[in-house]
Amino acid sequence: MSRLDYRSITDEQRAVQLNAIGVASCNELIADIPSEIRLHEALAIEGGMDEIALVCHVGELAAENKQLVCFAGGGCYDHHIPAFIDHIVRRPEFFTAYTPYQPEASQGTLQAIYEYQTAMCRLTAMAVSNASMYDGATALAEAALMAVRHARGKRPVVVAAETLNPQYLEVLTTYAQSGLMQTHVASIEKMCAIGTDSADGVVDSDTVAAILIGYPNYYGIYENVAKVVESAHAIGALAIVCANPLLLALGESPGVLGADIVCGEAQCFGSPMSFGGPGLGYLCATERLMRLMPGRIVGRTCDADGADGFVLTLATREQHIRREKATSNICSNHALNALAAGAYLTFHGADGLAAVAQRCVEGARSLYERLIATDSFAPFNISSVDTDEASVRSYEFAVRYTGPGSLAELYDTLVVQGILPGIVVADDVLLVAVTERRNAAELDRFVEGVNRYAASAR
């Protein structure tokens, strides 16, 4: 077999083309490229495989990765994806299409995204959702910039909870290097005290555009979001809630709690982990903030005959129309992941989603209790404001290793046994996630592994 070649035109046809153009070779067409920068030798790229060799080679790379029983989360979760979802995602009408700038030829993509927007609005109890962002981290950074824009330059500071996903905080810091905003990381207590006498010089409340909080936070804890929202509004700032959207099926929606912007990571709705990307950033807001939102938004309209249809709308916010005055530079987003999320949410509906979330939380609660019962782990609570330490309400929790030996050694031991026990977030603190895919036998293996290690290290 010969190497793969996705061109269609034969040598004879190429001769016909060159003849029609009126040149002898391609070289005559690229005379504008100065000769001193022309490449005269072949690129040093290994390749030229046929399909058999390619499948074999890439298959070997895949096989070099070890599949572990996953108890890690940190924003990327091992949820079950119903088999039919990928059959939808793999339809070429969807995945080979371009951005729906020609709406008459793109009603499928547009309606699918509109349905995704509707589902996200309902989950978060917000008025508007955009068509997606890259991931939770960039969604949060863009939400913060949105709040600063809303304050029209008068309030350059965003105050972020120290319990947010550390990677999200890092991205927020990177985005702040532009000078467009200043970030300030604080505890929930201090956030709630901004503007009061006990604020202790945290930050001048008149400069704060927004307060950013996780729901739940990175450690799976529900901090007092209602109080944070109230504190934000009391100083004239916006409240930005970074929420795990699956858990919204069980708890109160951020919109009901008064959030102005809700954003986060929606990889949990039908996208594989894929080593962390692509995920699905989502961003929802109240109606008054709609025109400040970044990214694409699909809206309803009608055609020349009055029939219902969908188009990209409010494009005067976007880079291709507005250029340097755009609300963001985002162009390609994660539309196909949003389409998968829309199908996932359509299938599950309110009850189905709640059932998935409930199963995750129950699994987490069970593992938490069993780990504490090993006596090698103790509760860990980073937050001090109104949290119920005794109960696990998320499907992710942090525990402190108090057993013999070290957490690092335990972690390595479990990995050798095929278990990814979580994410080590401090020397002795493990962040553990349990999705609906984890069965009782896997939980047993985890706990037994802990006990065996503790016995051997004692």
Place this chain on the structure above:
Amino acid sequence: MPLPPGKSEIEVMRHYQYLASRNFGLDTGMYPLGSCTMKYNPRVNEDLCRLEGFTALHPAQPIATAQGALRLMYELAADLAEITGFAATTLAPAAGAHGEYTALMMFRAALEARGDARQTVIIPDTAHGTNPATVALCGYKTITVASNENGTIDLDALREVLDTDVAALMLTNPNTLGLFEPDIGKITAMAHDVGAFAYCDGANLNALMGITRIAEAGFDALHINLHKTFAAPHGGGGPGAGPVCVTSELAPYLPTPVVALREENYVFETPAHTIGRVRSWYGNFSVLVRAYAYLKALGAEGLREVSEQAIISANYVRTQLRDAFDMPYDRPCMHEFVLSGTRQKKESGVRTLDIAKRLLDYGFHPPTVYFPLIVDECMMIEPTETEPLKTLDAFIEAMRAIATEASSNPAMLHAAPQTLPVRRLDETAAARDVVVADLPATNPS
């Protein structure tokens, strides 16, 4: 207002079958969108990125258990650097605009490190909208420089705006008219002379592989759209991937983490002066797998053939449409070219938008329209190397037929499309009476 009740699997499948039937994809027909490089998406790549050894990989698992993934990333980064002539690559950016952002923030950090904070970035009037939007997102101000009558950078105009307040010059090369900047070495040297960086928007890299390494033209950084040049699908608006290649001078500023090879082990490292994280985790990995597979299939020779065929096919279509439409830059092009509908507008009131919608009736996706902004009634056409000659000929025939219809039956063009699931949609009404989700009214009147 909670989610509605769930639906059965067959109901969901039928619904998306209905939606798919109302969508035009690359498998439906030719998609000659300029600067978007709508080439065929190889199916084997779709299979490979779905191997469980990739999809089931958690990004926080120990790198010793993910050596295959890291090796793929390492080799892809090295291959992209080889194709473009740069020293180092980050695979983190999620899209082209995100790559632009990453590069400009690296410029900012490098300038600040030498105590030289600057305020402006120069872009030509042919630039994609993401360029000025990125400039603003990075806290800079845009200076637009006009193109000359050849459609390339006006060196005198450039000289006038270049000063020591300029952080960077952002160029798309070949530019959005499909023209390679003949003075590119001089242009990047002029930027360097005032201490500014030269950035290449790599949206049009499909014209250059194996022909020239763009770093040698004096650029300091470029982003690559893997969903354009490297055949990853566009997904109806993403996910893509926008890796950035840079010079050795800028490598210490790359976002964290980067993949390195240390004593036969692939590891993640943080560059010495990193700008920090630009996203969570490492990159849009499944898109990286597709691009890697494409590279390993084509190899050096295949990549050069891709670029050459893209150039030949663009010039073929260009020469066959030369008499039917105005051609503001009537000279050999790279992988794309622009036409103008000015003649049709003047003679029969038919606009480029009408021509675009009529093309849909002929079974073709329209070209990029009304861009670049400097061409009146612009149509920007990029056939790509994967389209068969028969299809190119059918497209040419359709365009010529529409040029004739413009004079014989302008009303039909105004009324196009007639054969799609919907007639022309009212975008103005959508922006006026905004409905962006199906929600119960909050203020019942």
